[in-house]
Amino acid sequence: MASNLSSPTVELVKDKERFDKILKDAASRLVVVHFAASWAEQCQQMGDVANELSKDPAYADVTFITVDAESLAEVSYEYEIVAAPTFVFIKGGKMIDRLDGANAAELTGKVNKHSSRSVSDLNQPSAKQNLNERLKRLINSAPVILFMKGDPNTPRCGFSRQMIQILNEQNVKYSTFDILEDDDVRQGLKAFSNWPTFPQLYVKGELMGGLDIVKEMVESGEIKDLVPSTQDLNTRLKNLINQSPVVLFMKGSPSTPRCGFSRTTIGILNETGVPYTTFDILSDDEVRQGLKTYSDWPTYPQLYVKGELMGGLDIIKEMKENGELEAALKE
Known part of the structure; x- marks a missing residue:
């Protein structure tokens, strides 16, 4: 287990028995589960945010835990985790909300919204x-x-x-x-x-x-x-495609794809079982337009492995049919 998922106050859950016990002991309290990957810098950043929230007396009734999405695959599968970081909000043993991706403000807002304090x-x-x-x-x-x-x-x-x-x-x-x-x-x-x-x-x-x-x-x-402006676009694009070993630029998110090509690509990647990160190109027009020129690839989705463009849906389908896709992603 990678140590960089640990924090002073948020428990790193290492087995399903412990995970189930935490949910049982929490009863009707809110449990915030951070599904993380040790190699993802965004997970470390969002882990720091969760750690700070856990120290807030206003959230004394909220339980924060971290789960290594790769090590506890059974739990990740149960909650349909397809990318890290993902936060799942659980009350009474049932998932009531989730947050896909790194957004500190939205995480804070959802914790605030679902904590037991009444208006x-x-x-x-x-x-x-x-x-x-x-x-x-x-x-x-x-x-x-x-x-x-x-x-x-x-x-x-x-x-x-x-x-x-x-x-x-x-x-x-x-x-x-x-x-x-x-x-x-x-x-x-x-x-x-x-x-x-x-x-x-x-x-x-x-x-x-x-x-x-x-x-x-x-x-x-x-x-x-x-107001701080965006960094040089090419530098920003390079950082985005190298944010994790496998990155998919798509329309929408894994839970809510906003085009058929993105939905099909998500389905194929999920079948491989290889963790990946996504970026919603509909949320940032600069990235959406700039990446076409940067990669010399005019359409979406686009899949990158270790910073190199693998291709779009047609190439991904072809590699899957040839039995090459899973090996290429795990290489």
């Missing part, structure tokens, strides 16, 4: 203090974070849609939090930031403002000085 408890002074602590963690969970209605693919109000368009045009690297998914955050952030509307843009933990302010910053050119 009415916010009237208590201690609860308000705990909420403020969570809000601080959220706004500092990424260098640039946008609190919006919906997500970048499906904004659920015109102001959020305009803000996403501006950030994309300015090549800003940002994370988002859907305030419609968490009423505590939606209401609490208004008071915390003394800003009554959404979207709200934060940079390095500081509120920049809403849509009107950001528009003014663009017109004055100030946004380029305050």
